[in-house]
Amino acid sequence: MGWRGFTLVELLVVLAVGSILLAIAVPGYGFLTSTSRLAAVTNDLVTDLQLARSEAVKRGMRVTVCKTGDAGAVPSACDATANWHEGWLVFVDGGTPGVVDSGDVVLRVQDTVNSAVIITTGTNYSRYVSYLPTGRSQGLSLPNGTIQICNSGNRRDIIINNTGRPRLLSGIC
Numbered sequence: 001m002g003w004r005g006f007t008l009v010e011l012l013v014v015l016a017v018g019s020i021l022l023a024i025a026v027p028g029y030g031f032l033t034s035t036s037r038l039a040a041v042t043n044d045l046v047t048d049l050q051l052a053r054s055e056a057v058k059r060g061m062r063v064t065v066c067k068t069g070d071a072g073a074v075p076s077a078c079d080a081t082a083n084w085h086e087g088w089l090v091f092v093d094g095g096t097p098g099v100v101d102s103g104d105v106v107l108r109v110q111d112t113v114n115s116a117v118i119i120t121t122g123t124n125y126s127r128y129v130s131y132l133p134t135g136r137s138q139g140l141s142l143p144n145g146t147i148q149i150c151n152s153g154n155r156r157d158i159i160i161n162n163t164g165r166p167r168l169l170s171g172i173c
Helices: 008-059
Strands: 063-067 088-092 106-110 118-121 128-131 145-151 154-160 166-172
Touching: 008 063, 008 088, 008 106, 008 128, 008 145, 008 154, 008 166
Parallel strands: none
Antiparallel strands: 063 088, 063 128, 088 106, 118 145, 145 154, 154 166
């Protein structure tokens, strides 16, 4: 009984079939990773909005989610000129609304998300989203608004209603 190897033709057929399967799988994998990235960022932001709302009700104080340009800065600070994808803070907002004052407690820090993800808001939530002790949301002036998260042509809208509850809607960018 001898050991039998592959012929050159058999090896070329296996390589050709493998190349075809790889060519089919790669585009699907790209879609999967972009969809997964979009879902992860959306889930992180919705989770932090829900955390802020529940903490505001529990503590009986305003709790704010604001964007920051440097999530690792000490002390933590909101940044009106930053983009939401650069990171955000969740903090107990006992002083000036939307500003981390000296007595405020930072509850959560979200570092920069993937740069391929674009987060946009209307004017109302352009700087921060606050939750009052009643659980109602508050932006710069209105209690409701939308946050849009886009990645590779796919979009998730976080729609915050008058009572502060977020809901999701899918679309295209």
